[in-house]
Amino acid sequence: MPAQVTPPVEPMLAKVAAAIPDGDGWAYEPKWDGFRAIAFRDEGTVFLQSRDLKPLDRYFPEVHDALVRGLPDGCVVDGEIVIATPSGLDFDALQMRLHPAASRVERLARETPASFVAFDLLAEAGDDLRSAPTSTRRARLERLAATFVPPLHLTPHTHEHATAVDWLARFEGAGLDGVIARRLDAPYSAGARTMIKIKHVRTADCVVAGFRWHKAGPGELVGSLLLGLFDEAGTLQHVGVTSAFTMAVRRQLAADLAPLRVGALDDHPWRHWATAASGSSRMPGASSRWSAGKDLSWEPLRPERVCEVAYDHLQGDRFRHAATFRRWRPDKPPAACRYDQLEVTTPYELARVFTARGR
Structure with missing residues (x-):
């Protein structure tokens, strides 16, 4: 069945808050420090869209191929492309992948392979889920992700405020960027800052x-x-x-x-x-x-x-x-x-x- 959600789609965004919101109706996730990407799976292939609506496939061929294998047709998944190392996430290595030379991209894909962390579901089996509440989209994403194998991952998710506070403290040591809070009854609002992000300051x-x-x-x-x-x-x-x-x-x-x-x-x-070569990363x-x-x-x-x-x-x-x-x-x-x-x-x-x- 053809997907009813087609690119480009502006990703839903978050606004900064000083503290993790508490009370009923909130869900919490880690905030990943990578490249935002929406994966559109249809007709046997995948299109990876960046936050600014540009294609990412050529820079992350290993992620593209994994999504082709791991997602069914008619599926649109919002997530983050990250590079995981033994010492945590490596954003510098991720930036190195945005290079015009295909040979370099292929080499880095082998040496520092990237992963895709899914955290939202915009469409499944051709059904547009953007108007569905977060709770429904998350439940369907969890069922979809039950068959994920690395480099595909499902982001952790909790309704417990105490767990989110713990994540904010502990997960930074793995290179994560904070915590995202979203309302369980909220739809997927493309381009709107309807989520809350809490970062270390x-x-x-x-x-x-x-x-x-x-x-x-x-x-x-x-x-x-x-x-x-x-x-x-x-x-x-x-x-x-x-x-x-x-x-x-x-x-x-x-x-x-x-x-x-x-x-x-x-x-x-x-x-x-003042006289160094312009390619110096430290200048x-x-x-x-x-x-x-x-x-x-x-x-x-x-x-x-x-x-x-x-x-x-x-x-x-x-x-x-x-x-x-x-x-x-x-x-x-x-x-x-x-x-x-x-x-x-x-x-x-x-x-x-x-x-x-x-x-």
């Missing part, structure tokens, strides 16, 4: 060692601040950016930071980046296939000012997402901004997440 004191101009006002408006932390060897490493400022604050930052631009490059710890001003041609040129600052930022977690030795500016720390010396201030996450076996079950 921590703070760190960072050295402000540079900035980028805002596209709306080069020379007048600061776009983002470049953040650094000292490693054990005393080297200032670039760890990320903070950029959520109002236009008025951006203009004030340009004036406030102007004195720190004087002679900034003379002894700057990132001075070599704040480098362009790459992830930046989509954006102007990432940067202005050095004497690394004398410290700010406190909120962040969710590290990916390797950098913040996974842009950090949120909290306040300036004039009482904090730059030398005190070290990696050892950051909270260390206790490792957790990813295999235990795949097999976790709530009531």
Whole structure:
């Protein structure tokens, strides 16, 4: 039977909350840190759609083939593509798969194979389930997933608030990104932020060692601040950016930071980046296939000012997402901004997440 749900379909989204909602009528799942993907299975093949409605099949041939084997025709499944390693999820390895060379994709598919974690069902046997409540879609997804074998997985699911709180604490050690909460009576609302995501938020004191101009006002408006932390060897490493400022604050930052631009490059710890090859993954001003041609040129600052930022977690030795500016720390010396201030996450076996079950 042909599927009644055809691509493109905007995925249902989530809005951020500070705490896991409690009370009757909620269901909870881990939040996976990967590439969102909707799999459309029909006429013996699969089309994998990304969050921004683009095809993903050529980058993940092993996932495509597994979905062809594991899903029946007329089925549309929402989920996440992840790469699982003994130390948890590896988002860097996942990004490496978005490469134009087919030979490289094939090699990486063998060396770092990806998995698909299903968490919603939009259609089955040609039936459009998007108007059905979460509870119905989940029950049908569980029946469908009963025959899944790796690399296909079904995300854990619980109605127990205490279990969700436990997951938020423990699963981060496997590389997961938090917890998703959704109403049991809610339909699948494409493109709408009807789910709730609760992520880990921590703070760190960072050295402000540079900035980028805002596209709306080069020379007048600061776009983002470049953040650094000292490693054990005393080297200032670039760890990320903070950029959520109002236009008025951006203009004030340009004036406030102007004195720190004087002679900034003379002894700057990132001075070599001014002439480094553009392919360097560690250079704040480098362009790459992830930046989509954006102007990432940067202005050095004497690394004398410290700010406190909120962040969710590290990916390797950098913040996974842009950090949120909290306040300036004039009482904090730059030398005190070290990696050892950051909270260390206790490792957790990813295999235990795949097999976790709530009531």
